[in-house]
Amino acid sequence: MVSRKTGSLIGSSFLLCLALLVSLSLPVRAEEKTIDVVIETELGNIDVRLYPERAPQTVANFLRNMDAGLYNGGQFYRAVRMDNQRPARTTITLIQGGRNLAKKPLTAIPHETTKMTGISHQNGVISMARLAPGTADTEFFICVGDNSALDYGSDRNPDKQGYATFGVVTTGMDVVMQIQSQPTNVPMEDPSSPVKGQIMEHPIRIFAVSRK
Template identity: 50%
Template sequence: MNLDRRTVLAGLGVLGAAAPLTAAARERTVRVRLVTERGTIILALYPDRAPITVANFLAYADKGLMKGGSFYRTVSPKNDNNPATISVIQGGLGAGGERLPPIPLETTRRTGLRHTDGVISMARDTPGSATSEFFICLGDSPALDFGGARNKDGQGFAAFGKVVEGMDVVRSIHDAATEAQADDPYMKGQMIEKPVRILELSRN
């Protein structure tokens, strides 16, 4: 599986108010504001658990690089083309924009985080290829954790934060209309007809 738009993203990928925080979230967190055309999502990032991944995401925020990006993909059991089904929305810079260098993969085995409801994680192709693309989980998706069945390499994805406000916005994007076709057949039925623009990513 592949959650990176540049490889044409093969393989991806609560309650209106704040989602409950895990034990990890009670540790030191950094909050960021992700403003979209459909509303604002507030994220708590875990720098003590996933320092490399959080630093990368904050660099996109601090440099203003995510402005002009979008949420462009929505995956659910009804349109998933992988037997290890998930529910996520995927966003980032897509085919355009300035990307920072790829970062090492901080697996969930290393960080102790899991792909639970509201968790944000990095999209990737091969391990160590993540740059600007990310996804947010709707519901628990253990297939995305280390050892999960979503990717053949079994390394999973790098969870690094959680939605604390704005899951209603996440659900709205998840329900967006999709195109019937896609450049990559794996993503058939998953590409959002009118991608939801990211207006701002900044520290909250």
């Protein structure tokens, strides 16, 4: 019988190999405009393709933040895995990060649902973090595996509005998974916090985000 630790390592290795072999992208419609950007981190680069025709407000907001330099010096600080979330909740697996906290965020944007964009939270998809709908500003996350529980209509959140997807990783999922594997379990002031056990002991720096 394989131990839990060994099984976890085997599973992680399989997913890493899959991420390295598969080039991710969404089906591009005829003459559809896309924008390629690169997220430079201390563990390597993550190339992302944005879809401004499907998620115009969300893409414009991300580019606005990027052009303002808000992500330069930011960090990925949250890693959600199978081993650090409450089993009673619908499972999600992702990494989350955002702006340099020394820089003031810009105005929050209206919420564009996955029903509007047609982009589901699948492996490599990038999406905006939020509290209530319409509060997203700079925080974003990248999915590892199927996270359709974050789509419009899901009851994971009481409002059932899901999160705003706007692009997909084309190369660099190996970097995403290295970030996701970082040690977590930073103590929380609120023991009931939904992110308890998911905050990295050593957040991964974002050097810059720029157009390719």
